[in-house]
Amino acid sequence: MSTSGGPKGAKDLDIADLLDRGPWWKNGRLWSLNLWLLLLLLTSYANGYDGAMMNNLQVLDQWRVTMGDPSKEKLGILTAIRNIGLLAGTPFTPYVMDGFGRRVAIALGAFLMISGTAIQSASFSASMFMGARFLFGFGLAFATSASPLLIAELAYPSHRGPIVSAYNSLWYSGAIVAAWTTFGTFRIPTQWAWRIPSILQGAPSILHVTLIWLCPESPRWLLSKGKDAAALRILAFYHGRGDEKNPLVRYEHSEIKKAIERDRKVAETVGWRTLLATPGNRRRMRMIIALAFFSQWSGNGLVTYYLNLVFDTIGITSTTTQTLINGVLQIFNLSICLLASALVDKAGRRVLFLTSSGGMLLFFSLLTVCSARYAITGSSAAGDAVIAFIFLFFGTFCLAFTPLTVPYTIEILPYSLRAKGFTVFSFSLALALIFNQFVNPIALPALGWKYYIVYDCFLVFEFAFMYFFCIETKNRTLEQTAALFDGEQAVQDLATSGITAIILPNESREGLDEVEKRGEQSVA
Template sequence: MAASKSQKSSNDELAAVLPETTWWKSPQLRQLNLCLFTLTLFSSSNGYDGSLVNGLQALDSWVEFMEYPSSTWLGFINGMYWVGALVSQPIAAWSCNKFGRRPCIWVGIVLLVVGGILGAVAPTATVFIVSRVVIGLSSGWVSNAAPLLMNEIAYPAHRSISSAMFMVGYYGGAVISSWVTFDTRTYSSSWAWRLPTLLQILLPLVAIPGFIFTPESPRWLIGKDRVEDARKVLADLHAGGDLNAPLIAYEVHEIQGAITAEKEATSSASYLDMVKTPGNRHRLLITVSLGIFSQWAGNGVVSYYLTMVLDTVGVTQTKDQLLISGCLQIWNLLFAAIGAVAVERAGRRALFMTSAGIMLASYITITGLSGSFAQTGSAPTGTAVIPFIFIYFAGYDIALTPLLTAYPCEIWPFALRSRGVSVVWLSAIGALIFNTFVNPVALSAIGWKYYFVFVAVLICYAITAYFFYPETKGYSLERMALIFDGDDAALPSGMEVFEKSGDAHDDNDDEKGVDTVEVERV
């Protein structure tokens, strides 16, 4: 009840200072949304890779170049990308707190360009695998820093949707990859696979001009006692440069108060702090389980081994396999965007539970149809699997795609936020590496019967989401602690509803290092 009252009070305060405007009529919000769109493009390399290797398996020139990979060797080729990401994630999390979000994204961009070019010109299979490790290292940097920056610069009223859009960019890369591979399948030279490999750097490179104009996180700046720099960033992005706008006064006061309260509550911010309090242990359970479910829900089989899955149901022509893959990625992009847009209106719990129900029902059907095809060899039965793969991914896309980074980003307090994002990726990558090596072996050994494992995992996902994933709809980043920590939450001191009544800050306050705001009760 206390949390609900505090949430209502916070919402009332925010509503009182938010200008009545729509984003397309506001120059600063159009600029901000361009920055946010730019950041979504940095998730494209992960999606591109997931679709790329799947497509390359259907190209004879690549299969020959990689020395006709068996199931184990194929798992190794896929897994090395994620080994690179696994290594770089903890380093990126520390660096995001130490040096800021923007420098870490630049490191990721450089590594991606190097890895993409190296893979495209690789003279041997070994060099190609090294290029995948380098691109994986890039993923660790970008996938940690970019969602943090999106969360921390977003307009308050749009934060939930903006944050959820980050992983939608994943499927932007997947769409390009699948259709480029479909087009190059007719090339007689090695460029049939070299060109798709090189184009992995396309969307991140397109994003660079917009990223140049994207500022550093105001929350990171305040955490480094650069309050006036943060105020300038917030004013430019949220209030057309008006440093005295009530909204800016409110945001600076709330962010600074929350970060100060966190520092007073704990003198450190390490991974060990994630298990010290009941609230943090609850956050950690959500973060780890979400990362694992994002890869053990059965999507890994289809994402990286769609070719093998289609082989098991009688769809063996290269053109047909690549065409299905390309259409599936467009479908994924559409439903991931729908999930991201609905995240605030529908709520997180509704999306998680709907996702679990759709995936479970469709995966049971896929398993039954695959088993029937294995026994009868009926072509119509095998073909019937395809629409249920699409239905399954609609369920996956509406929750596990947009909320994979958005949910951990919002539930962790500022001091542990980068580590929280790192943990969800470490969990996902660990699960994915396991799947990458096990899935091709299991599919080769027992075929469709392997799907029963994922049916069980989906049941666990539904149960976990129902009992342990709370609704966070309507809470600001600084007030999210009310859900997990209750009376022990590290929050800014009580705030009044803002009404502009003169200068919102005084130069003398800056000298004290504390932001104070004159407010009038309404």
């Protein structure tokens, strides 16, 4: 079998021979590049900060008094309004990203988020607070759409998988800061107990507005606008130690140009309907939409945004205890996510997704049993077991559904559909979040532990879906990934266009035939 998965005689280029063989930390330009990528990763930090902050604000009497002691229904609106703003902003993001560049989209999003944070921190009513969170969510749509794409398009080839996987993982870094900030301020007897955490929410956006213009733009976007020299300079400076004739730089420059030329040939036929026009694209959309909903409907949304309500069902009502457990949980989650991010190119996407789905089903089922036991008997041991299973549940959730949803979505989308396809992912994610944040605060107090059974059933469906439809993309070239979704004709078309295979370094080809066969059976 040809390692490219393409027609016989197709030429493979082993990119491992082109990469810098020295340790990356001895390369000052890669240090600089990765620091810029760290700035972009802060978008995920800002997203995570908001989730944990809202979770903890709900237990503060100072916040509840300011908001007029909101009912369960109003609490759902106060939490979900950010994602309604996110949903409203998402349709505009691909036009800004592709028309004006990734950096402009990030800067615009950051400016709107700063404005929303300022109004939110000064709020004196629930209506003002909701308006501010809508504005924050609208800006977040631009920032969270553009940042992962710019990371993927700037990262050094052998770093791309782990770094893009770390994007969603750093959601928990923001959650950690928010959880411990609120833990430190809840003792303040005034409204500053919640206003201080709210003010600190704007810190990453201030960094983005001031520093994003110094960050390199996407070489692919520059080439798409005819700025070949600027794109080549960026690739050379960060990937080739400043040498524009570096083989890796010339290769990347050439491949991006070929891909853009191919995009332009089909530009007239690539619209939103194209996402569903072919069987291969429908398979992609099925997986992308499923990942968006699975990442929020696995039971994690219940604990992430309404942990205080979960604690109430097992008799933990102390503000100190609730905020302390939440702070420790966020540190635990971040550790597991970063570990999984480092393993994505070794363990494989399918293995991690199935392990995560199976583990969540097991531990959420046990969480349900222990919650029922506590409700029936009042056993303190059952209540303690619920806390343990929350940690184990999130440990398995963080193996895949935090680090892998973004990179897997980007991997399975061809260049011509990437911005629109990622917009569908973001839109679906916002819908899933909005549903959760409206329903959970009403259903959980009404049904108690019985509401967990809904998620148990959904996790059974989720595991079955991932088993039959999740295709392994580890160790695959562009041609092989296209073939798994579009059929062998895609391989012929790509080979004809002159785009060659890319084989990343340090990735074993052992067992590739077996994995490919399983993936083709899943597609069939």
